[in-house]
Amino acid sequence: MGLSFETVTPLAPDYREEPYWWREAAPAPLPPAPLQTEVDVVVVGGGYTGMMAAARLAQRGLSVALLEKHELGWGASSRNGGMVHPGFKVSPGALLERYRDRGRELYRASLEAFALVEDTITTNRIECEYERTGHLHLAYKPAHVDHLEAEAQVLRQEFGVDARVLDRDALASEIGSPVYHGALLYERSGGLHPAKYFAGLARLARDGGAHLHDQTPATAIERRDRGGFVVVTPRGRFTTRDVLLATNGYSDGLVPSIRRRIIPIGSYIIATEPLSADRARGAIPNRRMLFDSKNFLYYWRLSSDNRMLFGGRASFAPTTIGSARDWLYTAMIRVHPQLAGIMVEHAWGGYVGFTFDRLPHIGRIEGITYALGYCGTGVAMSTYFGQLAADWIAGGELPGCWQRAFPGLPL
Ligand SMILES: Cc1cc2nc3c(=O)[nH]c(=O)nc-3n(C[C@H](O)[C@H](O)[C@H](O)COP(=O)(O)OP(=O)(O)OC[C@H]3O[C@@H](n4cnc5c(N)ncnc54)[C@H](O)[C@@H]3O)c2cc1C
Numbered sequence: 001m002g003l004s005f006e007t008v009t010p011l012a013p014d015y016r017e018e019p020y021w022w023r024e025a026a027p028a029p030l031p032p033a034p035l036q037t038e039v040d041v042v043v044v045g046g047g048y049t050g051m052m053a054a055a056r057l058a059q060r061g062l063s064v065a066l067l068e069k070h071e072l073g074w075g076a077s078s079r080n081g082g083m084v085h086p087g088f089k090v091s092p093g094a095l096l097e098r099y100r101d102r103g104r105e106l107y108r109a110s111l112e113a114f115a116l117v118e119d120t121i122t123t124n125r126i127e128c129e130y131e132r133t134g135h136l137h138l139a140y141k142p143a144h145v146d147h148l149e150a151e152a153q154v155l156r157q158e159f160g161v162d163a164r165v166l167d168r169d170a171l172a173s174e175i176g177s178p179v180y181h182g183a184l185l186y187e188r189s190g191g192l193h194p195a196k197y198f199a200g201l202a203r204l205a206r207d208g209g210a211h212l213h214d215q216t217p218a219t220a221i222e223r224r225d226r227g228g229f230v231v232v233t234p235r236g237r238f239t240t241r242d243v244l245l246a247t248n249g250y251s252d253g254l255v256p257s258i259r260r261r262i263i264p265i266g267s268y269i270i271a272t273e274p275l276s277a278d279r280a281r282g283a284i285p286n287r288r289m290l291f292d293s294k295n296f297l298y299y300w301r302l303s304s305d306n307r308m309l310f311g312g313r314a315s316f317a318p319t320t321i322g323s324a325r326d327w328l329y330t331a332m333i334r335v336h337p338q339l340a341g342i343m344v345e346h347a348w349g350g351y352v353g354f355t356f357d358r359l360p361h362i363g364r365i366e367g368i369t370y371a372l373g374y375c376g377t378g379v380a381m382s383t384y385f386g387q388l389a390a391d392w393i394a395g396g397e398l399p400g401c402w403q404r405a406f407p408g409l410p411l
Helices: 048-059 092-099 101-123 142-159 194-208 277-283 321-335 379-393
Strands: 011-016 038-044 064-067 135-138 163-167 182-186 211-213 220-223 229-233 236-245 263-272 289-292 298-302 308-313 344-354 361-365 368-372
Touching: 038 048, 038 229, 048 064, 048 194, 048 368, 048 379, 064 236, 092 101, 092 142, 101 142, 101 194, 101 379, 142 163, 142 182, 194 211, 194 379, 236 379, 263 321, 298 321, 308 321, 321 344, 361 379, 368 379
Parallel strands: 011 344, 038 064, 038 236, 064 211, 135 289, 236 368
Antiparallel strands: 135 182, 163 182, 220 229, 229 236, 263 308, 263 344, 289 298, 298 308, 361 368
């Protein structure tokens, strides 16, 4: 599908370049509160990873201060597509081939991550429009159908996961699009409202007694002679035993060796005006979450009020929201020609944090714990890493499959 921009994107009168999710759950400034400057743990970064970690640490009886540069949830955690599923950028087959038993454990961990999100939502009654919709991984080229078939086999045989491939004919009952050659249908996945999910995690952390500080960038981490750290911010200095870095695609120069291992890549989404029930059903009859098999993939879904949310990852070159919006609109109409003329109400972007081995990493560097690198599939894994990092800091063991070298920039 060569993309030329012959389509002029029709914009709604109240078109806004900010996440659709912010209409009902925008990141908002906290009321001023005194800083808690002596704590057991300082968490840097207020997204799913940091907030889940803060909630868990507080629950385990540790004092914790979470520092966020902007408003809480301002990063990818209130901007994403809200698709929750197990797995990584690396396919389950490639995981087994590359890492054998360790690869098996990694995929199993991603199944646990998905279960953790569902359990966290249910147990804590987080109202985030979660639905177990299942998802489709769509074959963009005929040859991709064979890859998906191989993946489905690995999922069924190795992990007991209900996954099967639909051919082009069977696909007609799942998507109103002439573009795709088949798809892997995966039932154990769903969709949520990402900003409302984040707000739920923030409530858990706050209710548990974590100290949450927004507009508080960590600008330096100093080591203390007697052990522990001082985390420096423009608002004050925090003395702490442990630091958790949870900054993913927004990692700045705070820990330079981490910055060298994370590649921030822009991902963009448009949200249309609400579609009629018939039009929505015609495009995605079973309300599945969808993404395709291109390298710079498209991902799309319906919102609970029947808007089409259509996203894609940019190349490494920087782009503007306006130009991303135009190529996404053109792509959306190619995929769903029946949506031609539909107006766009929101367009926005955010950074995903890529790694050189396309897997997330949790570990310690010079005593600082980090948990990041979700490569664009992080709703489930960041929740899981937040919990795992907290348990590790609180004295638990890090499972062997995560004790892996964290590759840096190839020289
Ligand atoms: C457009 C888009 C669509 C996506 N769609 C999906 C999807 O559908 N499904 C899926 O699984 N994943 C998706 N993702 C990925 C997912 O959103 C992320 O993996 C996840 O939100 C990462 O959470 P996090 O807490 O690690 O990082 P973030 O939510 O990005 O939070 C990091 C925070 O750190 C803060 N920070 C940085 N430096 C400092 C500092 N020095 N001091 C204090 N604070 C600092 C930043 O301000 C930021 O708020 C998408 C991402 C984007 C951008």
